[in-house]
Amino acid sequence: MKKTALMSIMMLVALLALAMTMTQTHAQREIIHEERSQYRDVVVTEFNGQRCMLFNVHRGDMNQTCMDLSDPKRLVFNYTKMSFAGLLLNPDPQRILVAGLGGGTIPMAMRDLFPDASIDVLEVDQAVVNVAKEFFDFREDEAITAHVVDARVFIKRAGLRGEQYDYIVLDAFSGEYIPEHLLSKEFLEEVQAILTPDGVVVANTFSSSRLYDYESVTYQAVFGEFYNFKLPGSGNRLILATKGPLPSPGELRSPARELYDALEPYGVNLMEYPPRLTTRPDWDTSTRVLTDQYSPANLLN
Amino acid sequence: MSVISQSSQSMPGVSAAPIEHTPYTRLVILCVAFLNGFVIMSIELLGGRVLAPYFGSSVHVWGSIIAVFMLSLSLGYLWGGRLSLRRPGPRVFASFFVLAAMLCLPIIFLADTVMTGIFVTIEDPRYGSLLTAMLLYFLPICVMGMVSPYSVRLLVSSEEHSGGVAGMLYFVSTLGSALGTLGTSFYFVLWFEINTVMWGCVAALLMCAGAVLLTCRSPSAVSDTDSNASAVAATSEVGQ
Numbered sequence: 448m449k450k451t452a453l454m455s456i457m458m459l460v461a462l463l464a465l466a467m468t469m470t471q472t473h474a475q476r477e478i479i480h481e482e483r484s485q486y487r488d489v490v491v492t493e494f495n496g497q498r499c500m501l502f503n504v505h506r507g508d509m510n511q512t513c514m515d516l517s518d519p520k521r522l523v524f525n526y527t528k529m530s531f532a533g534l535l536l537n538p539d540p541q542r543i544l545v546a547g548l549g550g551g552t553i554p555m556a557m558r559d560l561f562p563d564a565s566i567d568v569l570e571v572d573q574a575v576v577n578v579a580k581e582f583f584d585f586r587e588d589e590a591i592t593a594h595v596v597d598a599r600v601f602i603k604r605a606g607l608r609g610e611q612y613d614y615i616v617l618d619a620f621s622g623e624y625i626p627e628h629l630l631s632k633e634f635l636e637e638v639q640a641i642l643t644p645d646g647v648v649v650a651n652t653f654s655s656s657r658l659y660d661y662e663s664v665t666y667q668a669v670f671g672e673f674y675n676f677k678l679p680g681s682g683n684r685l686i687l688a689t690k691g692p693l694p695s696p697g698e699l700r701s702p703a704r705e706l707y708d709a710l711e712p713y714g715v716n717l718m719e720y721p722p723r724l725t726t727r728p729d730w731d732t733s734t735r736v737l738t739d740q741y742s743p744a745n746l747l748n
Numbered sequence: 749m750s751v752i753s754q755s756s757q758s759m760p761g762v763s764a765a766p767i768e769h770t771p772y773t774r775l776v777i778l779c780v781a782f783l784n785g786f787v788i789m790s791i792e793l794l795g796g797r798v799l800a801p802y803f804g805s806s807v808h809v810w811g812s813i814i815a816v817f818m819l820s821l822s823l824g825y826l827w828g829g830r831l832s833l834r835r836p837g838p839r840v841f842a843s844f845f846v847l848a849a850m851l852c853l854p855i856i857f858l859a860d861t862v863m864t865g866i867f868v869t870i871e872d873p874r875y876g877s878l879l880t881a882m883l884l885y886f887l888p889i890c891v892m893g894m895v896s897p898y899s900v901r902l903l904v905s906s907e908e909h910s911g912g913v914a915g916m917l918y919f920v921s922t923l924g925s926a927l928g929t930l931g932t933s934f935y936f937v938l939w940f941e942i943n944t945v946m947w948g949c950v951a952a953l954l955m956c957a958g959a960v961l962l963t964c965r966s967p968s969a970v971s972d973t974d975s976n977a978s979a980v981a982a983t984s985e986v987g988q
């Protein structure tokens with residue numbers, strides 16, 4: 448009898464302790480919403496005054512996007528800030544295409560910065576669009592449209608219709624990395640086909656992945672020389688590519704000065720970007736180019 | 749296996765197999781069934797990559813591919829079974845593989861043309877991918893589906909071990925499918941281009957046809973007793 452009583456008490460204590468630790472983590476990272484999706488469930492958490500969107504909650508919390516609740520305008524992630532380096536190459540975009548919505552941070556900032564521009568946002572997952580609207584202040588209006596479509600399909604169709612964009616952001620990530628059909632030479636050629644002669648492509652990639660060399664040679668094969676942009680302390684590498692020859696690094700300083708004030712509220716210090724841009728390859732140039740026929744992207748990552 | 753050879757020993761000549769069973773025939777038929785299963789899943793896995801540039805890699809693209817493969821196989825089983833009722837023999841069996849190999853060629857040569865046409869005419873990528881999958885994969889996979897029931901007929905020589913033969917054939921062909929899926933997704937796409945793997949599949953199918961023609965003979969050439977004797981020899985060989 449005594450033994451059983453003791454056991455019960457011990458189990459009760461253990462349960463209580465477990466419950467307490469659970470409420471503690473609960474307070475640290477509160478899940479405020481879970482959206483069911485065709486692909487992977489989208490989770491919204493709040494932590495430290497930040498609201499974040501996550502795809503793979505069970506596999507090492509990869510934040511897709513975060514918002515500073517006290518200052519929603521200020522961009523949280525370095526790579527989001529870095530994507531505005533594209534403005535150094537095209538300071539006044541009129542037709543903007545953003546592949547990959549996330550919380551809608553980049554398109555909404557572009558909407559504020561360039562009220563006259565028209566913006567198309569591509570997002571394959573309706574659930575992400577819903578969550579972005581409900582929790583991250585993303586909204587569509589006459590200038591900004593979210594298309595629930597695979598980026599490859601939309602861009603191919605835009606090319607057939609002869610549509611052109613002068614500012615293209617490639618930021619489509621699945622739970623792990625960029626889907627392989629959005630990494631191939633053929634895809635980049637389709638992107639190039641809808642780029643205006645003065646337009647710029649801004650692609651967000653990881654600087655530490657095994658794919659780094661593959662991506663680099665593939666962009667090189669399509670666009671020729673491009674600007675490689677990394678910042679210390681950020682795991683992202685931004686590719687800035689144009690159709691024609693790149694402007695010299697010296698030419699980037701004046702747009703940086705002109706746009707500095709407009710971008711300052713977003714936490715983007717555009718002035719420090721031009722010296723960080725380089726065309727020097729820091730990858731193995733003999734790496735095989737990724738094509739639709741050969742794209743083992745997710746195996747290499 | 750030992751059960752099968754015992755029963756065929758105890759009841760010789762109940763119903764003759766449609767092919768002369770030599771020591772190699774059973775092995776060859778099991779091998780081609782294995783390769784057939786391997787090739788089917790290898791092609792299915794590559795299908796996702798073939799369609800992705802035009803229809804994306806959304807969940808409905810996989811839905812289209814898997815649905816079309818299942819439909820093709822189901823009808824292939826049906827028609828292959830029907831065909832096995834009328835004078836089954838190694839020639840027809842080998843011709844399945846040759847036909848399947850030929851029908852794989854449009855996947856290599858015409859996929860882009862077909863998909864461009866469909867991409868332009870059908871806006872909805874769900875139905876675009878479904879129609880593409882139908883056009884590219886229905887015929888070859890259907891013919892590959894015909895292999896399974898037909899090989900059961902070729903190996904069965906009496907009623908009572910038909911279940912055992914069918915089970916063994918399901919086992920090897922589905923094992924082949926499992927390895928085809930794994931090999932393609934883990935390694936082949938890393939080593940080769942999609943079309944190179946497709947050529948490998950065509951070559952494998954043609955090899956199957958060749959192996960069948962080389963080893964399997966119609967029993968008409970030999971007398972009934974000979975045929976049954978060699979059937980027993982073949983089964984006991986595999987049984988060990």
